Amino acid sequence: xxxxxxxxxxxxxxxxxxxxxxxxxxxxxxxxxxxxxxxxxxxxxxxxxxxxxxxxxxxxxxxxxxxxxxxxxxxxxxxxxxxxxxxxxxxxxxxxxxxxxxxxxxxxxxxxxxxxxxxxxxxxxxxxxxxxxxxxxx
Amino acid sequence: xxxxxxxxxxxxxxxxxxxxxxxxxxxxxxxxxxxxxxxxxxxxxxxxxxxxxxxxxxxxxxxxxxxxxxxxxxxxxxxxxxxxxxxxxxxxxxxxxxxxxxxxxxxxxxxxxxxxxxxxxxxxxxxxxxxxxxxxxxxxxxxxxxxxxxxxxxxxxxxxxxxxxxxxxxxxxxxxxxxxxxxxxxxxxxxxxxxxxxxxxxxxxxxxxxxxxxxxxxxxxxxxxxxxxxxxxxxxxxxxxxxxxxxxxxxxxxxxxxxxxxxxxxxxxxxxxxxxxxxxxxxxxxxxxxxxxxxxxxxxxxxxxxxxxxxxxxxxxxxxxxxxxxxxxxxxxxxxxxxxxxxxxxxxxxxxxxxxxxxxxxxxxxxxxxxxxx
Ligand SMILES: [Zn+2]
Numbered sequence: 001x002x003x004x005x006x007x008x009x010x011x012x013x014x015x016x017x018x019x020x021x022x023x024x025x026x027x028x029x030x031x032x033x034x035x036x037x038x039x040x041x042x043x044x045x046x047x048x049x050x051x052x053x054x055x056x057x058x059x060x061x062x063x064x065x066x067x068x069x070x071x072x073x074x075x076x077x078x079x080x081x082x083x084x085x086x087x088x089x090x091x092x093x094x095x096x097x098x099x100x101x102x103x104x105x106x107x108x109x110x111x112x113x114x115x116x117x118x119x120x121x122x123x124x125x126x127x128x129x130x131x132x133x134x135x136x137x138x
Numbered sequence: 139x140x141x142x143x144x145x146x147x148x149x150x151x152x153x154x155x156x157x158x159x160x161x162x163x164x165x166x167x168x169x170x171x172x173x174x175x176x177x178x179x180x181x182x183x184x185x186x187x188x189x190x191x192x193x194x195x196x197x198x199x200x201x202x203x204x205x206x207x208x209x210x211x212x213x214x215x216x217x218x219x220x221x222x223x224x225x226x227x228x229x230x231x232x233x234x235x236x237x238x239x240x241x242x243x244x245x246x247x248x249x250x251x252x253x254x255x256x257x258x259x260x261x262x263x264x265x266x267x268x269x270x271x272x273x274x275x276x277x278x279x280x281x282x283x284x285x286x287x288x289x290x291x292x293x294x295x296x297x298x299x300x301x302x303x304x305x306x307x308x309x310x311x312x313x314x315x316x317x318x319x320x321x322x323x324x325x326x327x328x329x330x331x332x333x334x335x336x337x338x339x340x341x342x343x344x345x346x347x348x349x350x351x352x353x354x355x356x357x358x359x360x361x362x363x364x365x366x367x368x369x370x371x372x373x374x375x376x377x378x379x380x381x382x383x384x385x386x387x388x389x390x391x392x393x394x395x396x397x398x399x400x401x402x403x404x405x406x407x408x409x410x411x412x413x414x415x416x417x418x419x420x421x422x423x424x425x426x427x428x429x430x431x432x433x434x435x436x437x438x439x440x441x442x443x444x445x446x447x448x449x450x451x452x453x454x455x456x457x458x459x460x461x462x463x464x465x466x467x468x469x470x471x472x473x474x475x476x477x478x479x480x481x482x483x484x485x486x487x488x489x490x491x492x493x494x495x496x497x498x499x500x501x502x503x504x505x506x507x508x509x510x511x512x
């Protein structure tokens with residue numbers, strides 16, 4: 001069955017991020033001089049403007065800061081998952097991203113600890129989503 | 139070098155025009171914009187030959203607009219991106235042009251035919267589309283949820299915003315939505331992006347607004363009592379703009395910065411403000427604006443609005459035309475027009491008593507505020 005959800009628009013900055021998802025790795029740019037880890041990807045460190053950046057493998061763990069639940073279908077590929085959640089996740093390395101948490105919507109809460117899981121999409125990439133960590137897992 | 143206080147009452151609105159609001163597929167943003175402009179010129183007692191500056195928003199081509207109306211004496215012009223954050227920016231650009239002698243009389247024209255061309259806010263490609271995240275409403279829902287988690291704000295409290303503005307719209311014959319609703323009705327309305335419901339979302343309609351601005355000295359001999367720009371300020375926040383705003387900030391720092399400048403600029407404080415016009419694209423923005431501008435303590439916007447302070451007859455009548463939630467989606471422009479009409483005392487049943495000073499507040503990545511006084 002073909003994948004019907006929106007696929008990312010790959011550009012020069014985010015290509016390594018999506019390439020890494022094929023190997024089920026979550027990566028982000030890290031600034032070599034100042035250590036800032038940031039997302040979404042860009043040409044320079046937003047803190048010190050250095051272009052000396054490397055792609056760092058992240059722990060894949062983070063904390064839910066906020067979330068919403070979509071009740072309106074905007075993308076046909078999500079129609080059979082209604083209602084679905086999207087959460088703002090602060091990764092342990094400091095960067096933030098939006099993603100889906102694979103959990104019943106009514107169990108979401110602020111400060112929920114989560115860990116990345118990869119949902120298959122195409123042969124080229126997979127979609128990083130998150131699942132709750134149980135207490136003791138970090 | 140001009141500081142904030144030297145801008146005080148140096149420029150003013152001398153004409154306002156607001157078109158009909160609704161669904162008008164037989165025209166477009168040019169037709170509606172010209173309808174509003176003719177009303178504004180008539181209101182000001184001016185003709186198009188008096189206009190030497192033109193600021194255009196959401197109308198596709200500023201060139202085509204000037205051509206359509208046969209503008210002959212134009213020396214200044216600007217086209218702004220079609221977003222609500224540009225409302226006060228347009229007034230600021232006109233003020234600067236007038237104060238530096240680039241123009242003597244500026245027409246500001248906003249036209250929107252989003253309803254009849256079925257503008258759909260959400261579902262476009264975007265950086266978060268792979269996760270299904272889209273639409274301005276969802277961005278505000280994300281902020282609203284965080285505000286709820288941090289401060290205990292509730293959906294019922296948000297309901298008071300729309301309920302109050304709808305009661306105001308019931309007194310405004312030009313408003314699109316005029317049937318009052320209760321908190322129970324708000325709670326029964328469906329979620330669009332939870333925690334925001336249908337009645338937390340602005341309406342979408344066609345319409346246009348035009349404003350005529352000039353300098354205070356030129357306004358002396360004109361038809362209308364001038365409505366002065368007593369102060370104007372903006373502050374931009376693009377950190378984390380991929381998410382629209384830093385999640386714990388709600389533009390608080392930007393609004394505090396603006397608050398420190400506009401009250402000093404106008405030589406007033408919050409207690410001198412007779413009415414507010416708050417950019418209400420979604421109900422939570424009203425809470426963020428009240429908190430950031432210092433009308434209530436940080437985090438207490440929900441409690442504040444549920445106490446009823448924003449209603450006509452109370453301490454801070456807000457969005458007396460019904461705002462974006464009920465009157466029209468004119469992206470801030472109709473709120474500025476309403477501010478002018480309030481300080482002129484032209485608002486009939488919805489007139490704020492003894493109204494001298496109205497403040498416009500817009501909480502967005504470009505946050506802004508204007509103090510308008512008679
Ligand atoms: Zn750096």
